[in-house]
Amino acid sequence: YLSPGQKEAIDTLIGRLEAAGFAVTACFGEERQAIETFLLAETPTSRVELLLALSLKQPWAALLAAETLAHSDAAAGATSGRHVETLMERLGIAEAMAARLAHRGPDGSGVWVDADAGLALGHRRLAVLDRSPAGHQPMRSACGRHMLVFNGEIYNHQELRAALRADGYDTPWRGHGDTETLLAALARWGLEETLARCVGMFALAWWDQRERTLRLARDRLGEKPLYYGWQGGALLFASEIGALRAHPAWRGEIDRDALALYLRHNYVPAPRAIYRGIHKLPPGCHVTVGWGAAGPGPGHLAPPVHYWSVQAAAEAGRARPFQGDAEAATDALETLLRQAVRGQMHADVPLGAFLSGGIDSSLVAALMRAEATQPVHTFTIGFEDPAFDESAEARAVARHLGCRHTEWIITPRQALDIVPALAGCYDEPFADSSQIPTLLLTRLCRQSVTVALSGDGGDELFGGYERYFWGQRLWRHARALPHWARRLTRRAAMALPTATADRLHAALAPLLPRAWRVAQLGHKLRRASTLLLADNPARLYHGLITHWERPDELVIDGHEPDTALRRAEQLRNDFMALKTEVDGQVIQLTVSIGVAVYPFDGNQVEAILRYVDAALYQAKGKGRDRVILSPNTRKILKASE
Secondary structure: OOOHHHHHHHHHHHHHHHHOOOOOOOOOOHHHHHHHHHHHOOOHHHHHHHHHHHHHHOOOHHHHHHHHHOOOOEEEEEEOHHHOOOHHHHHHHHHHHHHOOOOOOEOEEEEEEEOOOOEEEEEEEOOOOOOOHHHOOOEEOOOOOEEEEEEEEEOOHHHHHHHHHHOOOOOOOOOOOHHHHHHHHHHHHOHHHHHHHOOEEEEEEEEEOOOOEEEEEEOOOOOOOOEEEEEOOEEEEEOOHHHHOOOOOOOOOEOHHHHHHHHHHOOOOOOEOOEOOEEEOOOOEEEEEEOHHHOOOOOOOOOOEEOOOHHHHHHHHHHOOOOOOHHHHHHHHHHHHHHHHHHOOOOOOOEEEEOOOOHHHHHHHHHHHHHOOOOOEEEEEEEOOOOOOOHHHHHHHHHHHOOEEEEEEEOHHHHHHOHHHHHHHOOOOOOOOOHHHHHHHHHHHHOOOOEEEOOOOHHHHOOOOHHHHHHHHHHHHHOOOOHHHHHHHHHHHHHOOHHHHHHHHHHHHHHOOHHHOOOOHHHHHHHHHHOOOOOOHHHHHHHHOOOOOOHHHOOOOOOOOOOOOOOHHHHHHHOEEEEEEEOOEEEEEEEOOOOOOOOOOHHHHHHHHHHHHHHEEEEEEOOEEEEEEOOHHHHHHHHOO
8 A cells, every 4th residue: 555655765764763773674564564554644643643652562653753743943844745755755855954954953953744734844943941852843732733833032931821821721831941832822822812922033833734724923023034935836934045945846046136126235125035936024924825725826925914013113102102201211211121131031041142332232231230140241353453343342341240251353364264154144145244243253152152132223223323313414404405506516526536535534534523523434425415316305215225226237137126115105104203302302213114123022112112212312512413312321331230
């Protein structure tokens, strides 16, 4: 009754049994008969029951269980359709895909196959919570109906456990990890309610064997990546594109439209990916794929469904503005910061922090120190060139906080030597010079800690980039000029060579007020001149973040797709200016769309927008606008002593 492929699968499995030290040299008798019975079982459930029965009599059945039901952090999976014909082939493909993610999950691996559905799930584990086997993935639910692979961390999973108990969930917990909590919540409440309750960063794939549906979901702000798409007759999904390449159906054709987007933005914005047919699941979204009669078939994907959006959070915050003064907003923001940092310090592994000496990373390190019982381990990358080196500031903050500080001053040669490794670290073209020190910093951290907190996202959420402010000033001055004057000014600015402008500025800098000293003046002057012809603030901002003005001209057969930033009228709705009255002064804070804010979870963004709106304000000083931050930084640093 066995096909040639099934017979080959048995021989392969017996080879693995022998390699593991089991005595099956004869390849006949009870061992082979039991394996045949297992492969011919009618349903996955009966296979599991049979496997448990075999385990009582046959010691090698434990290895068979590991092959098919293993548990284990970066999710990877594939539906193989007609591209694979046997259980062992599916297992092998899932293992190969998961192996590409070993750098993300060095602590364990596992694969699982639903042979009837043609679905395989693979996982590589980075054990942060519950390092015991009880936290391994792919994980089956207590009821046996659901399977989950999950990358990330659910910070409020203990609160979710309490809520599940209150809701009547009485199954004993196998461990104390967040994966088990998340799976129980999905089985009990379903996807929408579970995602609404979760506070964390995650990408997940949830398989319902009864409904034969696969659901993919990503955290609110997109901290964890998730790629998916059809390649031939196979639906592939993974935390990294590198895992997708391990599938035999992989094509790897460049999406020329996505390439045009890259030339404009220096990265490929979601939901596009650099390869045709592959997508990034947008932040705050989930997508459902039906199997067999429940699904539309190869090549078709349902549109992602938003369960949360930053626009909705901003509008909610605007509808309920903060009622206190700047000092009250500072206190409320500090409470929120403490809550966010405290939640991310729960770990069963060593913990540290990136520290640059700037406001964002210094606040995170200070709050960690205030919450920790031991000195916080901080890490800094410095440069031999003093123009780029911030290690002295980081060292001073670490000394003030009493941190266990590690710094590495890298040479230009060390920075260049890391460049060849960048292509293997990023799945898509990514033109940001910060990736060099970031990679070096993570390698430095990994020598001592497993998890590190950082201040990434602070500039986006708190309006920290200069373009948010001088862009507004540029628009205010530009719109006061007639169109012919703008064209004339632009022509004059473009005629001045960048190097000449920089030399003039360097010569005059000692005589200029501090606020007039601008780094890379020539480049910024030329950039500003190209924006003078913008006819509304949205298009001016689009110009500010543009790196190549007409990418269609460079990409053969490429056409730049529309994005929210390109559609000016939509941008006016998505790109919000929040205003409130503080001490008789009007403050304006511009919030960008779709950024990854860390360490805040999406549930906290609405409150943050209200508090920040009241804590930042504009004041007149010496005839010019200047942005003032209320004394939150000093207060938190002092509180941590």
